[in-house]
Structure formats: C-alpha cells, structure tokens
Amino acid sequence: MTSTSLQMRCPVCNGQSFQAGPQIFDDRYGQAHIFNLASCKNCRHLATAPRLSESDLPALYGTYYPRKAINAAQVAQEAAKILKPQAALRRWWNGTDNQGQYSVRAGQSMLDVGCGSGCSLLEAQALGAKAFGIEADPNVRPIAQALGLSIHFGSLQDEPFPGQRFDLIVMNQVIEHLPDPDQALRQLAQRLAPEGRLFLVMPNTESIWKRLSGTRWINWHIPYHQHHFNQRNFIRMAQACGLKMVRKRTITPNVWTVLQVRSMFSKPQLGMPSPIWAVSPPAAQDSAMNSGANPVKVIVRGVILTGIALVNRITDALGQGDSLLVELQSERVS
Ligand SMILES: [Zn+2]
Known part of the structure; x- marks a missing residue:
C-alpha cells in the first residue's frame, strides 16, 4: 500500500508524483467518497487525492456545503463589533484575529478574495479603507446590494475591477480550497499596488492540534481542502510566484478547539453529515449559549473556555497554532 504512486502536479515544486497516504473522508458534511492524504515524493507537500478540478467545485459546494441563513442586518451588526472598546483585545483572546482585514489602514484599498457575507468589507470600511470583494456564492448578492458593497460575483479568473490595484489583498481560509493555488498567487501578485501586501490565512499542518489528532484533525476538511x-x-511556493515573506504568525480560534475536542469524541461515518457541524439558525445558537439557568454549568463552561483560551494563546506564541497567517510582498519591491 505504502508504495502506491499517484500522478498529480505539486504546486510547490512542480513535481508530478505523490505517494499515497492515509485514507480520509468528509467527516463534516457527508460527501460519500474516500480520498487519500498524499505527499509529494519530492518536497513532501500534502495534498488531497484525487485532485478536484475547478469545474467539480460548484456541484460539490452546492450539494454539501451548508450556508448560514444570514441577512444584511446580521452582517452589519457583526461588523460593528470592530468599533467596540477593546475589540482587538477580544479578538486576541478569542483567537479570531486570524483575518487579513484587521491589518488594513485608513486610506488603503483592500480586496478580499472569497469574501463570503461581506462582513470583512464592512470592517475594512469602518477602519477607513476602500473595500472590494470577490465571491463565488450568488446567495450573497442581496446582502451586497442592501449594504452597498462592491462585490464581484464570480472568480479571480474574470479579472474583476479592471485597472484597480490594491494596497492589501486578503484571502481568509481560501487558498487551501483551490486546485491550483500557485496560479492564484501569480494572478494576485499582478493586482498589488507598489508596496502592496498579500495577506493569506490557511490551516497550519505543523500545529499542536494536528500532532495530537492525526487524521482526525478538523482542518484536513477533505475534500474541500485540496x-x-x-x-x-x-513560502517556497510563494517565492516561485515572485512573492517574498514579510511576516508570519499562527493563531488558533478558540471555537476551533471546541470543535476539535467534540470531533475527537464523535464517530464519523462515511456519507453521513456530523451533527457537530450542522448549521443551526442564529436564534437556536443564541438560546444554546443562554441555556445557563444552571449556575454550576455556567461556571464549569467558563473554566473550560478560559483554559482553552490560555492554552491557545501560549501555543500561538510558540508558532504551533492551528491557522497560519502569512504576509507577502512582491519580490520587485526592495
Ligand atoms: Zn512537491
């Protein structure tokens, strides 16, 4: 089994041959195929095999990927938190600082590729920036219209916002979903303003939680993560695309850790969606959070969450956190 060879292009070293690794399947949403966690024979880069093509993605996401039922008012309410006192401290404690828009500065132009509901664009606007987004999901269109957001519905390949260059381009948890991430980096590098920065966030395969959970790590997220x-x-892939690293760090959202622990106590079955990942309406989430009539439960929950936050802030500081943030600049800038 271990000698099984798979033909697939490596975006890091351009090698063409991967070695088959553990079998792994969609333990969140019940896509009923078994995939392989393969490693490049040349550079050891890990990739999902068989690789999906761009044309496979609409059917995959349309069938399995749940979308939260959100409206414009909820998005605006969420984004307004950025102006609350101690917002940055709260994000640090909760591990939700792992998003590129928080590093935008007043007067800059920002593009968020895969901007989802558009919350990041509103946050960037609140920080004084001009914000643009690209999103594949047409369900976001009414929200964009209601909030007056500049979102292109389509992909990077459409070359939206022609002539516009950006001081900050953000990709929050998107690059790992793309079959050809190096091609996307080359395209994005073309859209940077002089001295512009590219801010990418992705799961970190060297995190402590990955080491502890092995094939049960929630961030394999197969087959959505390619x-x-x-x-x-x-960094090697980025350099080959004409980009150099300016800064890197790791952050673990506390909610990921809660999901990781719950996931390790569950027994995923092929083709069956997991209740842990079911999207419940916001009203149900609120009532679940406020089910604290029992004071003992409230205290126990508080102690556990504080412990998780402390562990995560320490592992982040050691560079072992669950998400990796990398800030890049064009090689042409000295
Ligand atoms: Zn390789």
Missing part, C-alpha cells in the same frame, strides 16, 4: 501547507512549503 492542499495542506506547512510554513516552509507555502
């Missing part, structure tokens, strides 16, 4: 980067291989 590539699984470590710092060395990601």
Whole structure:
C-alpha cells in the first residue's frame, strides 16, 4: 500500500508524483467518497487525492456545503463589533484575529478574495479603507446590494475591477480550497499596488492540534481542502510566484478547539453529515449559549473556555497554532 504512486502536479515544486497516504473522508458534511492524504515524493507537500478540478467545485459546494441563513442586518451588526472598546483585545483572546482585514489602514484599498457575507468589507470600511470583494456564492448578492458593497460575483479568473490595484489583498481560509493555488498567487501578485501586501490565512499542518489528532484533525476538511501547507512549503511556493515573506504568525480560534475536542469524541461515518457541524439558525445558537439557568454549568463552561483560551494563546506564541497567517510582498519591491 505504502508504495502506491499517484500522478498529480505539486504546486510547490512542480513535481508530478505523490505517494499515497492515509485514507480520509468528509467527516463534516457527508460527501460519500474516500480520498487519500498524499505527499509529494519530492518536497513532501500534502495534498488531497484525487485532485478536484475547478469545474467539480460548484456541484460539490452546492450539494454539501451548508450556508448560514444570514441577512444584511446580521452582517452589519457583526461588523460593528470592530468599533467596540477593546475589540482587538477580544479578538486576541478569542483567537479570531486570524483575518487579513484587521491589518488594513485608513486610506488603503483592500480586496478580499472569497469574501463570503461581506462582513470583512464592512470592517475594512469602518477602519477607513476602500473595500472590494470577490465571491463565488450568488446567495450573497442581496446582502451586497442592501449594504452597498462592491462585490464581484464570480472568480479571480474574470479579472474583476479592471485597472484597480490594491494596497492589501486578503484571502481568509481560501487558498487551501483551490486546485491550483500557485496560479492564484501569480494572478494576485499582478493586482498589488507598489508596496502592496498579500495577506493569506490557511490551516497550519505543523500545529499542536494536528500532532495530537492525526487524521482526525478538523482542518484536513477533505475534500474541500485540496492542499495542506506547512510554513516552509507555502513560502517556497510563494517565492516561485515572485512573492517574498514579510511576516508570519499562527493563531488558533478558540471555537476551533471546541470543535476539535467534540470531533475527537464523535464517530464519523462515511456519507453521513456530523451533527457537530450542522448549521443551526442564529436564534437556536443564541438560546444554546443562554441555556445557563444552571449556575454550576455556567461556571464549569467558563473554566473550560478560559483554559482553552490560555492554552491557545501560549501555543500561538510558540508558532504551533492551528491557522497560519502569512504576509507577502512582491519580490520587485526592495
Ligand atoms: Zn512537491
């Protein structure tokens, strides 16, 4: 079994041959195929095999990927938190600072590729920036219209916002979903303003939680994640695309840890969606959070969440956190 060879292009080293690894399947949403966690024979980059093509993605996401039922008012309410006192401290404690828009500065132009509901664009606007987004999901269109957001519905390949260059281009948890991440980096590098920065966030395959959970790590997220980067291989790929690293760090959202622990106590079955990942309406989530009539439960829950936050802030500081943030600049800038 271990000698099984798979033909697939490596975006890091351009090698063509992967070695088959553990079998793994969609333990969240019940896509009923078994995939392989393969490693490049040349550079050890990890990738999902068989690789999906761009044309497979609409059917995959349309069938399995749940979308939260959200409206414009909820998005605006969420984005307004950025102006609350101690917002940055709260994000640090909760591990939700792992998003590129928080580093935008007043007067800059920002593009968020895969901007989802558009919350990041509103946050960037609140920080004084001009914000643009690209999103594949047409369900976001009414929200964009209601909030007056500049979102192109389509992909990067459409070359939206012609002539516009950006001081900050953000990709929050998107690059790992793309079959050809190196091609996307080359396209994005073309859209950077002089001295512009590219801010990418992705799962970190060298995190402590990945080491502890092995094939049960929630961030394999197969088959939606096509590539699984470590710092060395990601930076090598970026360099081949004419980008150099300016800064990197790791952050673990506390909610990921809660989901990781719950996931390790569950027994995923092929083709069956997991209740852990079911999207419940916001009203149900609110009532679940406020089910604290029992004071003992409230205290126990508070102690556990504080412990998780402390552990995560320490592992982040050691560079072992679950998401990897990398800031890049064009090689042409000295
Ligand atoms: Zn390789």
